[in-house]
Amino acid sequence: MSGFVSTRGQVGFNDLKIPGAWSRKIGKDLYEVFIGPQHPGSGHMRIIIRIDGDVIVEADPDMGYVHRTMEKLGEGREWIKGIPLYERMAIHDACNVTLPYVRAVEQLLGIEAPLRAKYLRVLLCEINRIAAYLYGFGIFGVFVGHSTMYMWPFGDREVWIELADWLTGARLTHSYPVFGGVRRDVPADFTNQLRKAIRYMRKRLEEYRKIYVDNPVIRARLEDVGVIPKNLAIELGITGPNLRASGVLYDVRYNDPYEVYDELDFEIPVFQEGDALARVWQRVEEIKQSLRILEQVADWLDKHPREPILHDRFWKTAPPLHKKIFETEGRAKLVPLYALLKVPKGKAYAKAETARGEITYYVESDGGQKPYRVRIVSASARNAIVFKYILPGHRVMDLPTIYGSIDYFPPEADR
Amino acid sequence: MSSSEVIEKIKEALGDIIESIEEGKGVVHVFVPVDKIVEAARKLKELGFDHIKDVTAIDYPKENVIKIIYHASSYGNVELSKYIVGLGYSIPRDTERVPSLYSVWTTADFQEREVYEAFGIVFEGHPDLRPLLLSPPVAELKPLRKDFVVKEETIFRK
Amino acid sequence: MPEENGKVYVGNVNVAAKQARKLLLGKLRLGKLVDWGTAFSLWPVHLTTSCCGCEFAAAWSPRFDNEQHGALPWIGSRQTNMILIEGTVSKKMACAVRVVWEQMPQPKFAIAMGACAIDGGIFYNSYNIVRPWEIIPVDIYIPGCPPRPEAVARAIIELQRKIRREGIASKFVEEGWRPDKDYVKPKEDLCAWWRG
Numbered sequence: 001m002s003g004f005v006s007t008r009g010q011v012g013f014n015d016l017k018i019p020g021a022w023s024r025k026i027g028k029d030l031y032e033v034f035i036g037p038q039h040p041g042s043g044h045m046r047i048i049i050r051i052d053g054d055v056i057v058e059a060d061p062d063m064g065y066v067h068r069t070m071e072k073l074g075e076g077r078e079w080i081k082g083i084p085l086y087e088r089m090a091i092h093d094a095c096n097v098t099l100p101y102v103r104a105v106e107q108l109l110g111i112e113a114p115l116r117a118k119y120l121r122v123l124l125c126e127i128n129r130i131a132a133y134l135y136g137f138g139i140f141g142v143f144v145g146h147s148t149m150y151m152w153p154f155g156d157r158e159v160w161i162e163l164a165d166w167l168t169g170a171r172l173t174h175s176y177p178v179f180g181g182v183r184r185d186v187p188a189d190f191t192n193q194l195r196k197a198i199r200y201m202r203k204r205l206e207e208y209r210k211i212y213v214d215n216p217v218i219r220a221r222l223e224d225v226g227v228i229p230k231n232l233a234i235e236l237g238i239t240g241p242n243l244r245a246s247g248v249l250y251d252v253r254y255n256d257p258y259e260v261y262d263e264l265d266f267e268i269p270v271f272q273e274g275d276a277l278a279r280v281w282q283r284v285e286e287i288k289q290s291l292r293i294l295e296q297v298a299d300w301l302d303k304h305p306r307e308p309i310l311h312d313r314f315w316k317t318a319p320p321l322h323k324k325i326f327e328t329e330g331r332a333k334l335v336p337l338y339a340l341l342k343v344p345k346g347k348a349y350a351k352a353e354t355a356r357g358e359i360t361y362y363v364e365s366d367g368g369q370k371p372y373r374v375r376i377v378s379a380s381a382r383n384a385i386v387f388k389y390i391l392p393g394h395r396v397m398d399l400p401t402i403y404g405s406i407d408y409f410p411p412e413a414d415r
Numbered sequence: 416m417s418s419s420e421v422i423e424k425i426k427e428a429l430g431d432i433i434e435s436i437e438e439g440k441g442v443v444h445v446f447v448p449v450d451k452i453v454e455a456a457r458k459l460k461e462l463g464f465d466h467i468k469d470v471t472a473i474d475y476p477k478e479n480v481i482k483i484i485y486h487a488s489s490y491g492n493v494e495l496s497k498y499i500v501g502l503g504y505s506i507p508r509d510t511e512r513v514p515s516l517y518s519v520w521t522t523a524d525f526q527e528r529e530v531y532e533a534f535g536i537v538f539e540g541h542p543d544l545r546p547l548l549l550s551p552p553v554a555e556l557k558p559l560r561k562d563f564v565v566k567e568e569t570i571f572r573k
Numbered sequence: 574m575p576e577e578n579g580k581v582y583v584g585n586v587n588v589a590a591k592q593a594r595k596l597l598l599g600k601l602r603l604g605k606l607v608d609w610g611t612a613f614s615l616w617p618v619h620l621t622t623s624c625c626g627c628e629f630a631a632a633w634s635p636r637f638d639n640e641q642h643g644a645l646p647w648i649g650s651r652q653t654n655m656i657l658i659e660g661t662v663s664k665k666m667a668c669a670v671r672v673v674w675e676q677m678p679q680p681k682f683a684i685a686m687g688a689c690a691i692d693g694g695i696f697y698n699s700y701n702i703v704r705p706w707e708i709i710p711v712d713i714y715i716p717g718c719p720p721r722p723e724a725v726a727r728a729i730i731e732l733q734r735k736i737r738r739e740g741i742a743s744k745f746v747e748e749g750w751r752p753d754k755d756y757v758k759p760k761e762d763l764c765a766w767w768r769g
Contacts, residue, residue, distance in 0.1 A: 072563075
C-alpha cells in the first residue's frame with residue numbers, strides 16, 4: 001500500500017534541468033531521474049522522480065508543457081469565440097469539454113436549449129466519451145508495450161469518429177453545442193448506423209476482455225499497482241473513472257444531472273479495488289453504460305420528428321435563407337446575433353462529466369461582449385496530483401502502468 | 416436538501432465570521448476576512464465539504480481588489496455533492512502574502528501553485544510553492560492580472 | 574607522409590574516404606540509392622507537442638496506416654530522423670524540442686503540423702508560445718486545425734518526393750551539412766531559464 005512517503009526536507013528541490021531522461025546522484029543511494037517530455041508514450045509531461053535503487057521515494061510532476069493560456073485568451077475574445085478556443089483542451093472529447101461553458105453562459109442569459117437540442121448534445125457527448133476511452137486504451141497499450149491494444153481501440157475509435165464526423169462535419173473539433181442549442185440536426189439514417197455501431201462495440205468489448213483485461217501478463221502488471229485508497233482519493237480530490245474505481249460514487253451525470261441525463265436509464269459502475277486493473281475495468285463498464293444511453297437516445301430521436309434545435313431568442317433573428325437551409329439540410333447556421341452577444345452581469349458555475357472526469361467552469365460577466373473571467377479546471381488537472389502522492393513506494397517499472405491507467409491527458413491538464 | 420438549506424447550514428457553522436454571501440448561478444460565494452480563512456475552511460470541511468474543485472483568483476483593478484475563492488464540494492456526502500460553495504476573501508492588489516489552505520485541503524497543493532504563478536501571490540504555509548505551468552521568466556509577468564494585456568485582432572472597429 | 578625504414582606505409586584515410594565518396598556518389602550514382610533509402614525510412618520521434626497529437630496517433634492506426642510509407646514513430650531520439658511538430662509549441666516545450674532535434678542523427682527532417690505550427694493559429698496572441706520555425710528548420714507544413722490523418726500521410730509523401738527530387742540526403746553525405754537549414758533563434762534564447 002502506498003501513501004504519503006515524503007522525503008521533503010532531506011533532499012531540496014534543485015534547479016530545473018535540461019529535459020530528456022537523465023539522472024544524477026543527489027545523495028547516498030539517491031538518484032534523480034527525469035522522465036519526459038520525450039518519452040515512449042508520447043506524453044507532453046515530465047515527471048521528475050527520485051529513486052533509491054529502483055524504488056521511487058519522491059515524484060514531482062512537471063506540468064505545463066502544453067500550457068496555451070486559454071484563460072487569458074478567453075478574456076480577450078467574444079463569448080462565442082470561447083467555444084472553439086476551450087475545445088482545444090481535449091479535441092477528441094470536444095463536446096463534453098465545451099458543454100459546461102455553454103451551459104454557464106446559458107444560465108447567465110437565462111435561456112435553456114430546446115429538448116431536441118439537449119438530446120443531440122447527450123448523443124455527441126456519449127459518442128465522444130466512448131471515443132476518448134478508446135483513445136485512452138490505445139495510449140495505455142503503448143505504455144505497457146501491448147501493440148494490439150493500441151491498434152484495436154484506435155481502429156474501433158474510427159467508428160465513433162466517423163459518426164461524429166457525419167453528425168457535425170468535423171472529426172474532432174466539433175464546436176457542436178452553441179448557446180441555446182446545437183449547430184446541426186441528425187442526418188437521415190443516422191440512428192440506424194448508430195445502432196450498428198453499438199452492436200459492433202458490444203462485440204468488441206468482449207474481445208478486449210479476452211486479449212487485454214484478462215490477459216495474464218497484463219493482469220500481473222496491473223493488479224495491486226497504483227492503489228488509491230478511498231479516503232486518499234477523496235482527500236486528493238481526484239475525479240472521473242479514477243475516483244469511481246476507488247469506491248466513491250460520484251458522477252456529475254448522476255449527482256447533479258444536466259441536459260437530459262435524469263430522463264435516461266443508466267448505471268454508474270463503481271469498483272472498490274482502486275488499483276490500475278480496476279481503473280481499466282471501470283472504463284470498460286462505462287463504455288457499456290454509454291452504449292445503453294446511446295440506444296435510448298436513438299430511440300427517442302426516431303420517435304420524435306424534427307423540431308427547432310436553437311432557442312427562440314436566437315432562432316427568430318435568423319435570416320430567411322438560414323431557416324430554409326435548416327428545413328432542407330438540418331443545419332442551423334450561426335445567427336449574426338452571436339457575434340455581438342452581450343451577456344448580463346453575473347457569475348455562473350457549471351460542471352460536466354467528461355471522459356476523464358469532472359470539468360468545471362467558473363464564468364464571470366461584467367455585462368460586456370467579452371467574459372470578465374473564465375476559470376477552467378479540467379479533469380486531468382485535478383488528477384495530476386495523483387502522481388505526486390501515489391508514485392512514492394512503487395518501482396520505476398510501475399510508473400508507465402500508473403501513468404497510463406490514470407488516463408492523464410496533458411493538453412487538457414495544462415489548458 | 417435545497418440550496419437555501421445549505422446556506423443556512425453554512426451560516427450556522429461559520430457564524431459571525433461571514434462578511435458577505437453572494438449567490439451566483441450554481442454557486443454560493445461566502446466571503447470571510449483573510450485572517451479567518453483557515454478557521455472557516457476547517458469548519459466547512461467538518462460540514463462535509465471534503466475537497467475543493469478549484470482555486471479561482473479574480474483581479475478587479477478598478478476597486479483595487481483581488482478575490483481568491485476556493486470552490487469546495489463534497490464526495491462523501493451525496494446530498495451536498497450537488498452544491499458548490501465558494502469560500503473566499505478579498506485582498507488589496509499589492510498584498511504579497513496570504514495564508515495557504517494546504518493544511519485543510521490537500522487538493523489545494525497544485526491549485527495554489529497555479530494562482531501563485533499567474534498572480535504573484537505567495538501562499539504562506541504551502542510546503543512547495545513553485546510555478547506549476549509556466550517557466551519562471553513568464554511567471555514573472557503575472558499574466559492573469561488585468562494589467563497584463565494580450566493584443567487581440569478583430570474584424571470590428573474599436 | 575615520408576617513408577622510413579621499418580615502417581609500413583599507411584594511406585591517408587581521409588583522402589581515401591573522400592575519393593571513395595566521389596567514386597560512389599559521382600560515377601556510380603549511389604546518391605540516388607541514399608535518397609531512396611532515406612525517403613522510405615522516415616522515422617518520427619515520439620515527441621508530442623500539443624493537441625494535434627490525437628490525429629498524429631490516428632495517422633498510425635489501422636485505418637490510415639502510415640507505416641505503409643515506411644514511417645514508424647520510434648522511442649529514442651537517437652534512432653530517429655524525423656520530427657513531427659504537432660501544433661503549438663509552448664515556451665517550456667521549446668527547449669525540449671531543440672534538445673531532441675540536436676540529439677537526432679543527420680540527415681534529419683521536420684514536419685510542422687497544424688495551424689498553430691504555422692503562425693500560432695487560434696493561439697496567435699498567447700504569451701506562452703513560440704513559432705516552430707524559430708526553433709528548428711521546418712521542411713513541410715500541414716495546414717488544418719487539426720489536420721486529418723490523410724494530410725499527415727500526404728505530408729510524408731511530399732517529404733519523400735522532396736528528398737528524392739532535391740537529393741537532400743545524398744547532398745548531406747557529400748557536403749556533411751544542410752546549407753539551407755539554419756536556426757532562427759539561438760539555443761540560449763530558448764533554454765536560458767533552464768539554468769535558473
